[in-house]
Amino acid sequence: MDVRARRERLVGTYRTRRDQVVDLVERIPVLGRLVSEFVRIEFIDRCMLIAAQGLLALIPTFVVLVAFFPHLMGSGVHQFADATGLGSTGDETIAGDVSIDQVRTQTGVIGIVITLLSATSFARAIQRMYERVWEVPHVGGVSGARRCFLWLLGWLASVQTVSGVLRLVSGPDGLVPVLARLGLQVLLVAAVWLVTSRVLLFGRVPWSHLVLGALVTSVLQVLYARSSGLVMQPYVEQNAEQFGTLGVILAISTWMIGFGAILVGSSLVGRVVSEDPTVGHILRSSEATARSGWALARRAVGRGAPR
Template sequence: MDLTAIRDRATTTYRTRRDQAVDLVERTPVLGRLVSEFVRIEFIDRCMLIAAQGLLALIPMLVVLTAFLPHLSGDAVHTFSHAAGVGGDGTKLIEGQVSSDQVRTQTGIIGLLITIFSATSFARAVQRMYERIWEVPHVGGISGARRCLLWLLGWLMTLQLAGALRRIADGLGGLLGDGAAFVVQVVLLTIIWWATSWVLLFGRVAWSRLLLGAVLTGAIGVSYNRGSSWLMPPYVHANAEQFGTLGVILAISTWLIGFAAVLVGSALVGRIVSEDPTVTRVVGSAWRAVGRAAPRRAG
């Protein structure tokens, strides 16, 4: 066996495939810009930061809110657990480690307020992600903290609404019910993240430019959540058996990284595609064609 010849062939093949990939990127403007923008925003770092803030700030807030306000926040926790695929095993394991009475006793009202305010770090991570993607200056200070806090509270309310809609959809059943539930969830999630991007960007980017990213977030996000409800429970169960509570936390962190990738990727692709000249020209032509056809139908 001639190892030198094998190594030379492998090197030649690698260089050929690399040159082909570079040529494809250069000949496809959207693809080339996507690659450069993913590098510019530091895609992996953004995903890890959002996931870390979700694990360290958002989840403790949900646990504390459930202890203090079970009727107001229970649906939010169940919605998150269902989306992450934690399942009954993971939920029981966590509940077995800490009780609501214990949380209320050890936290107190001051601790509750501090926990909620600390959870705004998750909102700030999402805010910085949108600002990095759209290349606008960061808004911090009291104004930024207040906006992040208000968004966080609104987001919790929408989780409550999503939980109620999920119960209604589960009651419908059947293929038609599943299809209707999917469409409703996509529309709801699109509206949530459309409003989220506009609010956290302080209205510095037009609604129309944010729409495609929100639609992608809604469609991919719902698909990701539904896939997680099938794939995550066995993974959580295996981790719980092997590592206990730590295993559940590791599983949730894995889900959060994937969820963050959906947020960051959808927002970035939405901007790049919506700003592409070819896409803009095609969409403009379609709108003009619709505008010309409408008067003829009315006549």
């Protein structure tokens, strides 16, 4: 085998593919800006930060809240366990090391408040991500901490609300009912993240610019949760068998990284696409066409009505 010739072929193939990618980026302005924006916001660092804060701050908060408010938090935790693939194996592993009665005994009112305040680090990580994506100054201090704390409470309540609504509309397993429930879930989750982005950005970005990012976040998050419930189950069981509770935590951290990637990537795609002139022209043209069609339909109905 001629090693030198093989290396030259590999180098030639790499250069050809690189030139094709560069040409594609130059042909599609949105793609080129997306690449530069992913580099600017330090995409991987943002994903890791959200995942780390979610694991270190959010998970203990869920444990404490479930210990004191099992009826209120049960559905949300069950939904989280299904999404991450925690399942019965993860529950049994964690239950062997974490006693709910022990948590109640050793955690008082002050402990609950401290846990919730520490969980705001997760909200602050998401706030900084949105501010970095939209290039607005960071709002910190008492005002920022208060906003993050209130958002965290609202977000936890929204998780329970979405879970409760989906449980109420559960019914037959036909294709149409399943698609209807899936569509409802996407709309509800999109509304949650639309309000989230608006609140954590302190209203400095118009609603219309945030809609696309919230919708992309919702679609990807719903698909991610439903698919990871199947994919993560064997991974969690294998990790729990090898490493015990540590293995379950490692599996959850892996899931949280994907969750963070969805938040960061969707927000960035939403901004770049919503600000693109071509996309804006298409949206305005579509809106004008829809309005003219609606006006024609109303006139036609008016002419056909009996007098």
